[in-house]
Amino acid sequence: MHEAIANKTLMKVLVYMGMLGLVSSCQSTAQGNTTMTPAKIEQLFQHTKNVCFGRYVLTVPQEAQVIFGDTNINLQPNAIRANRAKETKQIAEEHLKKLRDEYRTFQLLSHKPGPVAGSWFYSFYTSDSRAEGGSGFVTLLVPFGSDAFQYGRNFTDRQKLLKLFKNPSLIKEADDRGDPTSEQDAFNKLMVMVKNTRYRDDNEVPTEAGFCVSHGFIRDSSYSQREEVQFGLRFPSLPDVTFSVKSENFGSLEGENGWGILKRVQKQKSLSGSKYSGEFLRIGAAPLHTWQQGEEVLARVRGTGALEFTWSQVGSKGSIANPNNLTVKLFNKVEGDSAGSADSSSVSDEEAVALWDKLLSSFKFRVPVGEGSSTGAGAAVKPGSICPKTGFWRCPQFEKQ
Secondary structure, rough: OOHHHHHOOOOOOOOOOOOOOOEEEEHHHHHOOOOOOOHHHHHHOOOOEEEEEOOEEEEEOOOEEEEEEEEOOOOOOOOEOOOOOOOOHHHHHHHHHHHHHOOOOOEEEEEEEEOOOOOEEEEEOHHHHHOOOOEEEEEEEEEEEOOEEEEEEEEHHHHHHHHOOHHHHHHHHHHHHHOOOHHHHHHHHHHHHHHHHHOOOOOOOOOOOOEEOOEEEEEOOOOOOOEEEEEEEEEEEEEEEEEEEEEEOOOOOOOHHHHOOHHHHHHHHHHHHHHHHEEEEEEEEOOEEEEEEOEEEEEEOOOOOOOEEEEOOOOOOOOOOOOOOEEEEOOOEEOEEOOOOOOOOOOOOOHHHHHHHHHHHHOEEEOHHHOOOOOOOOOOOOOOOOOOOOOOOOOOHHHOO
C-alpha cells in the first residue's frame, strides 16, 4: 500500500503556536450548536456506505475508493490472487520457479492437488541448511469466488533445530511464535484457516465476530491472535486527500515507542527551542468511543503548508480491544505517493477538519470486542463538563427535551 496512505510517520517538524479549542463547555456547545458542516463536505456525505477492515467499520462517502494495505493475522490468507480462482496450480508453479531461481539448494517436499476442490498444496525448504534445521514452509491455494486465496505457514522441527544449533532457547522461541512442528502440523493449521474463511463482497459488512480482508472474511471470536491491519481511502472529488488507519497489537512499546503523540510533539518542541514555530489547527486529548486515551494533533506542516491530521492511542501489547498502536491519519496536498507534493489542495482548512471529524467519529469496532466494545457513533458527556475536543457532543439532558 502506498506509504503516504497507510503507514506515514509524523513529519519531521511539528511546530507549536498554541492549543486551540481545547477547553469549552459541553453544555454551551450543545446549547449553541453553532458548528456547521461546510457545504462541500455536506454534499460529499449525502450518500454514504459502511466499509469494514480488520475488526473495524467506518462510514464513508459513497464515492470513496477503498484500499487494503498490509494485513497480518495468524488466521488470514497471506495473499489474494484476484480473478485467478481457476489457476491455483499455475500460481504455485510460478512461485516455485521464483524460489528455485532465488535459492541454490531449494528442496521441494510436496506439490499436489489440495483437499478442497480446485485447490493446490505445496511445501518446501528454501535451502539445505533450512532442511537440516527443520525449518520449512507450506502453502495452500484455495478458490473463493473469482479469486484464489493463498495461505502459508512455516514449520519448525524442534528435534532437528536442537540437533543443529544445540541451543534450547531456539526451541522456546519457536514455541512462543506458535510454529507448527512439522509439515503435517502446518497443513492442519492451514485447514483451520480455510474453514474459517469465506468470500466477501467488499460492500458487505458482516455482523459476526471476525476479521475483514479484501474480498474475504475470517470468522474468529478468540481475540488471541497477533493482528495488524492497514487501510486507506481516496476520494475522486478530493484527489489530493488521503485517509488511513493502522492498527497493530504486537509492536514494541519500549522507549519512545510507548509515547503518545502529544509527548512526541512536546519533545520536538523542546529540541527545537526558539526555532519551533508553526501552526496547529487543533491539539489535545481526544477520547473516541472506547479508546479513552486517544490523542489528536491537527497540524499544518512547515514548508509545504500541507495538513497532517493524526489521531492515535497507545494501548497494550497483545490486546485486541486496545491495540498497542492504533493510528488514524489524514493528509492533503498528496500527489503520487508523497504528501505535501501537490501545489494546491481541493479542501480548505475548515473543510479538511469537517471531513476528518465525520470520518473519525464513525471509526469503531464492527462488533463488540471484549472490554473494547463499540459504544456507537458519538459519546455521551455530562452537561457542564469539559469537552475533550471541539465539535458536536451529545448532552443527554438536551436530547430529552
